[in-house]
Amino acid sequence: MAGMTRRLLPITHCNICGTPVETMVPPGDTHSRAVCPACGHIQYQNPKAVVGSVPVWKDGRILLCRRAIDPRHGKWTLPAGFMENGETATEGAAREALEEANARIEIEQLYTLFSVPHISQMYLLFLARLVDLDFSPGEESLEVKLFAEEEIPWDELAFASVYRTLEHFIADRRTGVFVARFGDIRPPER
């Protein structure tokens, strides 16, 4: 999850022409925006989507990555990261599995959505099949490892979205029915 600390700085200049912007609600809009008085360009700032997966091996073990970067350096996470322009949500989730764990996955279903409004982020996690065991730590991971249910390091998980997704997964596996869920994460929940 590279860049989970990306800051939201107040916009002060037009990113098209460089002129100092004015903050105002444009006609027909409901929200305040950074508007350029010179060229008229409006800079919209919208929540960023973090896309990722629960990669499951055929014996039921789950692939987790131990973070080599801040925030939550040293903590365990599901492979996930910011969705990029030009890609689909599932392409982004597969790319992150490859970048963080050199792992190939096949997306199976949409599983959890968590909004984190205080940092304007949204997590979208898919259930996925881990295709082979040829995985290894990517640049952003110290370690990647398969965990059986009783081995999951609950106290060492990096993010609330990861904790809750794994909780749902374990519960759903008992019933055999995997149900898509949504929720919100507010401070001070990690």
Added chain:
Amino acid sequence: MAGMTRRLLPITHCNICGTPVETMVPPGDTHSRAVCPACGHIQYQNPKAVVGSVPVWKDGRILLCRRAIDPRHGKWTLPAGFMENGETATEGAAREALEEANARIEIEQLYTLFSVPHISQMYLLFLARLVDLDFSPGEESLEVKLFAEEEIPWDELAFASVYRTLEHFIADRRTGVFVARFGDIRPPER
């Protein structure tokens, strides 16, 4: 869905200090970014989430809005629009129902996710309960109306994401099991 035409202009200036930017892959990154040579600020551009709902009245009819704005002026759509910073996905979906149809909804479940990579957008639509019949066109709607299954204006729907979501909904209603789905929308599909 105000602003569905928001253009992705190439960034040429730093939006913090106004200096002309350089386009480069920052150290540790995998994608090209607009980087400021003066203050070091990196402008990330990520896909925008459009959040909305399928508002269902207790008799099974579905609320649709006829668009008063471009694109697809005059076509029918589900209430949806760009998610804003500081809100959750479900808050955004409820806000859009209120803005476009003066309608109060209660979100019930996560239903469809459609990625539209060629315009770097992602649709997230929830199943929702329409709370009362006191709805009316908002500024972005010409008309809002409840549609029974056989009345849905399939040839007059505004977006592929709306078409496919309604298709899934009608199919799921026959089985009584509403399953979250994901998919991609590519040109030239509308």
